[in-house]
Amino acid sequence: MKILNKSDKELLLKSIRTVEDFPKPGISFKDITTLLGDEKAYTFLMNHLKARYENQNIDYIAGIESRGFIFGASLATMLGIKFVPIRKPGKLPYTTISEKYSLEYGVDEIQIHIDAFKCEKENPSVLLIDDLIATGGTAKAAVTLINKAGAKCKEACFVINLKFLNGDEDIKKITSVYSVLEID
Ligand code: AMP
8 A cells, every 4th residue: 555755645635725704704724626636646645545445355446526427426436336425404305314513613414325335245434535624524424424324434634634623533433444644
């Protein structure tokens, strides 16, 4: 499994645009559309993830709406495995199960189809993907949801970890965590 060196990380970091005060004052938003628009960086990232996760006996990739769909679905096709979307409430058409989580102010919720992990295997192995981990609330709820739906979350993978928020600490108690880039 290849470990990224400093110049590999620089290539990826350089491709991600930071937009200050979006979507509200004080937020430094990491815009991955510029990474997607940089074919060298995007291909490099996806090949790195493929090398990390092939031959790991992963049955499904679950991606968190919406940027987790881009990386998750790309990787699922590269690995030849199944993809499952984890969505905001009211988006999935069939019977769902839900998990609520706290925000700075109020609560939010994510959902998954009740039969999302129905395959020939009992307790299939799932890799969770999102573009970024901040406080970790969304990802923690997603891991809980995957496990509730009868699967086992083997690892949670993020392109960017805002390390200074320590969002990965809680998630490490329930699954393994891999962040391609850490921002201090
Ligand atoms: P959290 O639940 O706090 O870990 O937030 C993670 C979710 O919010 C991810 O789906 C991210 O795409 C999004 N997000 C949070 N903070 C940022 C940020 N600074 N830049 C880009 N996306 C963010």
